[in-house]
Amino acid sequence: MIEKNDIDLFIERIPPTPKVLIDTLRLLNDGELALAAVSAKSDLALHAYLKNLVNKPIYGLKNSVNNIPQIFGLLGLDATQQTIYNYMINLLSPKEWCFFKLDIYIFNNLQAELSANWKKILLFLKIKDKNIESAITLLPATIIVAEAIFKENLENINAIRTVQDIDLNTILKRLTGFDFFDVCEQIAIRWEMPYIIRDLIQSSSGIKPSKDKMINTLAKWMHLLLFYTLSKDIFIKAQLNDFISFEIDFVMDIFNDFSTIMEIE
Amino acid sequence: MRAIIKDGIAIFKPQGFLDGNSSDYFISLNDIEATKKLDVSLILVSLEKVIFFNRNGLDTFIKMFYDVSLVNKATVGFCDCNDKKYDTIIKFYKNNLTFSLFNSLETASLFSSNYKDEGKTILLYSEDKSQRTAMAIELHDFGHNPIIAQSEKEFLEKKKKEQLYDVIIEKTFLSQVGEKVGTRVSGNAIIYTISSFLDSSLGTTFNLKYHNNSLNVGFRLFIFDAYKVSAMNIHALTFFAKLASASAEYNATICFVGLMFDKIPPKFKETLEDAGIMFYNDMDDILQNKKLLSELSKIDATSIKNKKSLNKKIITELPNFIDATVSTIEMMTNSKAIKESMNMNTLVIDEKEGKIASSIGFYGGIDGIVIFVFPQEIAKKACELLLGEETDDVYMILDTLAELVNIVAGKIKMLLTAHNININITLPRTYSNIDDLLDIVTNKKGVQVDLAFDNDKFLFFLTR
Numbered sequence: 001m002i003e004k005n006d007i008d009l010f011i012e013r014i015p016p017t018p019k020v021l022i023d024t025l026r027l028l029n030d031g032e033l034a035l036a037a038v039s040a041k042s043d044l045a046l047h048a049y050l051k052n053l054v055n056k057p058i059y060g061l062k063n064s065v066n067n068i069p070q071i072f073g074l075l076g077l078d079a080t081q082q083t084i085y086n087y088m089i090n091l092l093s094p095k096e097w098c099f100f101k102l103d104i105y106i107f108n109n110l111q112a113e114l115s116a117n118w119k120k121i122l123l124f125l126k127i128k129d130k131n132i133e134s135a136i137t138l139l140p141a142t143i144i145v146a147e148a149i150f151k152e153n154l155e156n157i158n159a160i161r162t163v164q165d166i167d168l169n170t171i172l173k174r175l176t177g178f179d180f181f182d183v184c185e186q187i188a189i190r191w192e193m194p195y196i197i198r199d200l201i202q203s204s205s206g207i208k209p210s211k212d213k214m215i216n217t218l219a220k221w222m223h224l225l226l227f228y229t230l231s232k233d234i235f236i237k238a239q240l241n242d243f244i245s246f247e248i249d250f251v252m253d254i255f256n257d258f259s260t261i262m263e264i265e
Numbered sequence: 266m267r268a269i270i271k272d273g274i275a276i277f278k279p280q281g282f283l284d285g286n287s288s289d290y291f292i293s294l295n296d297i298e299a300t301k302k303l304d305v306s307l308i309l310v311s312l313e314k315v316i317f318f319n320r321n322g323l324d325t326f327i328k329m330f331y332d333v334s335l336v337n338k339a340t341v342g343f344c345d346c347n348d349k350k351y352d353t354i355i356k357f358y359k360n361n362l363t364f365s366l367f368n369s370l371e372t373a374s375l376f377s378s379n380y381k382d383e384g385k386t387i388l389l390y391s392e393d394k395s396q397r398t399a400m401a402i403e404l405h406d407f408g409h410n411p412i413i414a415q416s417e418k419e420f421l422e423k424k425k426k427e428q429l430y431d432v433i434i435e436k437t438f439l440s441q442v443g444e445k446v447g448t449r450v451s452g453n454a455i456i457y458t459i460s461s462f463l464d465s466s467l468g469t470t471f472n473l474k475y476h477n478n479s480l481n482v483g484f485r486l487f488i489f490d491a492y493k494v495s496a497m498n499i500h501a502l503t504f505f506a507k508l509a510s511a512s513a514e515y516n517a518t519i520c521f522v523g524l525m526f527d528k529i530p531p532k533f534k535e536t537l538e539d540a541g542i543m544f545y546n547d548m549d550d551i552l553q554n555k556k557l558l559s560e561l562s563k564i565d566a567t568s569i570k571n572k573k574s575l576n577k578k579i580i581t582e583l584p585n586f587i588d589a590t591v592s593t594i595e596m597m598t599n600s601k602a603i604k605e606s607m608n609m610n611t612l613v614i615d616e617k618e619g620k621i622a623s624s625i626g627f628y629g630g631i632d633g634i635v636i637f638v639f640p641q642e643i644a645k646k647a648c649e650l651l652l653g654e655e656t657d658d659v660y661m662i663l664d665t666l667a668e669l670v671n672i673v674a675g676k677i678k679m680l681l682t683a684h685n686i687n688i689n690i691t692l693p694r695t696y697s698n699i700d701d702l703l704d705i706v707t708n709k710k711g712v713q714v715d716l717a718f719d720n721d722k723f724l725f726f727l728t729r
Contacts, residue, residue, distance in 0.1 A: 003599060156596040158267075159676045163668055164651050165269050165278060174650050175599050227316070231281035236290040242266070246280040246314045255316060264282070264317060 004176040010148050011186045028081045037069040049087045058116045078130035085137035086111045092144050098151040101238045111140055113229050121221050124261050135197040139226055141187055142180040146243055169244040181205040206247030224251040224258050266291050268300060274307040274377055280314040285321030297329050301336040307377045308333055313345035320357045330364045342366055344373045351436040366438040376403055384408040385431035390420035400439050406493040450692050453562045454486040455479055460493035463501035478691045482626035482634055483705035485517045486562040492523035502533050509540035518561045522548050575729055579631050587714060589676035590725055598646040600719040607714045612706045612726050614638055617699040623670040625693040630686035637670060638724035663695040
């Protein structure tokens, strides 16, 4: 049994942004990369997260990087903000996953793959905007929301899905009037993320277009990137491939460019 | 990934990109084993939400098709192939297509022995003449009216008048069709599809246990769709005669529809008639004749032969039955259940007005019947989740109710499997009239649990 109340409860439980991160984000916003690194140093968990993230193969570093100023310098201003947001989303992830066959390692891989490939896309589109670069970080939050809301109903949901072609997002919408993207928007509001991020995340569902043409175009790229990533063996195994519906018509016109960027043959 | 099962069709729906690295993980060995056990006539992989695939990506599914069709005898293939996907697959496999390709699920379902709607007028074209003929024969045999375009030019001309056709089929390739005795439900009749020459193999292709359990659940009309039967031998004759006399104990009716006697000895027909089997030329002679349909499927309380009583093994598992029912209906209707009472007695329904019901049988490690009596409001709420809309259409509500009961039974099956009890389930029978339901459980003792979902009274009854 899933009610609107479960969503409210989930939103209520979202922790406020820790002071260290507020300070770090403010300094990044002011362009103070070095000072931001000093501020971030006091959060040991953030330090460990950053170290683990940037040393993943998808970042393509030849040598391992360990200290925060080095990591911030390497990532640059925009990507550092993105990484801080990734860390904040990571704070919401459960210690133990029940609905999806995930663990923290796989979830961090998902974040890293999305972030690195989103950067390639923005480079191709010649878009340099740190908020747009950061928007991708909110996408994996849909998975955390799905896990939190459906974990108690795992068997029922699986039973429904053996007779009906219905994704988790649609089930949630029909039961409560809200979907994962609405909940993600609430997370963004609580964490005072810029409006453009919230608009882009809603539009990336493929079913709720933005009034802004550029946001809609970016949303197509984000939607296709998500399904490109969720088609990888590790994420199929985690049962992430069909938790939301892939809106294939929404992304058809950018597919050829996408294939070029991702070198799909 | 597990298949979605609907109307006798199993369909896998991968999304995104299929390549050699990923597709192995879409369908695991466990999934293949589970698919082999499915009682379906079509097994399909939908490419609707696949934006990219290569040959390696498809090969995993083709291997699954091969493994499964050897055991299951179902028709296998890909559906939702648009022109580009169709052409690409044809290019990949050239003259080595061992599976079917359908432009849509709707097209595929026309070739299913479980197809339950009226026959369609179909415009049909394939570049390959033998394909055109094969598809036309199959479609005709399944009760449709295929119109073949002999050339692309003719096809394009005819296609301009699309309003003349219910369905237009192009870019479709039909590989070998399944050999299973297909089963479907139309109203309260179970329809078996049989084809070609009938012989002793009926003993293996016909699921007798399923048939017997359908009798227990309350089905009384069994129709053999025999349009595609060319002839039969003495073994098949004996099989049907025995089946008819066993079914007569339940006062059930067995009919043959569309059976041609050109190549069947007249004595065979006499023997079958003596066994109580009835013959009709057309399926609509029964299904569209509501009075006849009601008469033939009527339950006679005096004919209930099964007097088995509940045993300790079933009672021990009762909490699983209740849990599966309550949690599924709570989830589907978004309401909270309160158990009001539990009794062991014959079924008692105080208020019949505004209620509908369904029964489903299970057999294997344990056997019995579960009966659910719903207020229409609960079924309507479930419709909202499954269909995404409200409806007052009784037939749609009954259809959805059957689906809901299937979900509950699937969950019961899963919970029992965890206790090392393996069961199979029958198709659910639905009742718009509660008195019809009461006839099948006359004098049968069972466990009755009265529940309230918000203010709606719901009844669960487990018997044998």
